[in-house]
Ligand SMILES: Nc1ncnc2c1ncn2[C@@H]1O[C@H](COP(=O)(O)OP(=O)(O)OP(=O)(O)O)[C@@H](O)[C@H]1O
């Protein structure tokens with residue numbers, strides 16, 4: 437907990453963006469670069485204190501509504517909300533995991549992995565971040581406008597709003613409770629940087645609970661917003677020259693699990709290293725090409741039209757490499773074929789295996805007839821503090 441902080445008592449409304457990976461999904465797990473940007477679809481969390489000893493979790497997107505008595509939860513983990521992040525959550529002691537699972541399983545267990553992982557992520561963050569001796573009941577609800585399990589980073593949005601809420605609630609990060617005057621905003625930049633880095637770190641832990649072995653790209657985009665070039669172990673850099681792109685997103689509605697798809701690529705890498713290594717290197721070359729394309733655009737060397745034309749070719753190349761990794765699906769190939777008949781280029785985005793396909797649109801193209809999305813270079817994590825039944829203006833953490 438920060439030296440001058442104390443647990444925060446007010447209600448919180450927090451939202452974080454989803455993301456679209458333009459290039460580099462899966463390869464990013466193997467330390468190749470991914471290019472991703474935040475999307476204007478968001479996950480929203482509302483937290484309020486209760487006057488009883490109940491912890492209530494409401495997750496309508498996965499059909500979970502559960503209450504636990506505060507005294508039934510395991511003891512806080514000695515991580516104290518910051519420094520020590522050397523542990524992988526799934527390496528927690530077997531006895532603790534069993535305790536948490538018995539809380540999740542309860543009486544109405546319906547063997548639903550989506551509920552189980554979401555509840556485990558919540559309980560893990562709660563016992564990691566709770567201040568010892570804190571006896572406040574709590575209600576937390578999360579609802580997303582992102583489709584769950586469809587490649588647009590729903591788990592990262594969930595992880596980021598959860599981590600932010602619990603870090604603030606238990607006083608590990610401090611937020612101003614009044615609208616900040618313009619001249620004070622600058623003073624908080626270092627504090628804000630530290631807060632976001634804590635959010636990102638703890639969201640990564642929740643992602644590890646849900647995925648097992650995430651690269652960290654999704655939670656970085658959901659925490660910081662904007663367009664990023666991300667390499668595992670090295671972190672991220674903003675994508676110079678990127679302002680916005682128009683995309684068509686098609687949800688195949690074919691369900692899939694990121695954890696299972698990532699594990700499948702892992703098996704291929706182990707069984708065919710001499711085949712898979714060059715594939716991963718080729719993905720790196722695609723991400724590098726994209727990053728340099730935006731740089732050249734920023735320097736006035738290539739037009740937006742030329743950027744889009746080259747991205748179309750890179751989309752095709754990256755999709756075919758993902759298909760070789762074994763993560764395409766007939767439904768995704770169908771979207772590619774149909775859009776191709778209209779002169780458009782499409783690739784899978786996120787983990788693949790179903791979920792969403794992303795098609796790049798030119799400015800003005802289909803503007804009237806098709807719902808489309810903007811990928812944006814802004815779009816941060818935001819916080820609102822409900823005040824006297826009104827919402828104060830939202831601000832960035
Ligand atoms: N709004 C939500 N409420 C509760 N749990 C959620 C929510 N969104 C995601 N989750 C959790 O995350 C899991 C989905 O994660 P998964 O990584 O498979 O999909 P994704 O994040 O949408 O896709 P990708 O990782 O390809 O971007 C769900 O099964 C659930 O456990």
Ligand SMILES: C[C@@](O)(CCO)CC(=O)[O-]
Pocket residue numbers: 457460461462463464465587589647649650651652653654694698786787
């Ligand atoms: C498939 C993957 O590369 C992206 C999922 O959005 C997994 C990850 O990076 O953790």
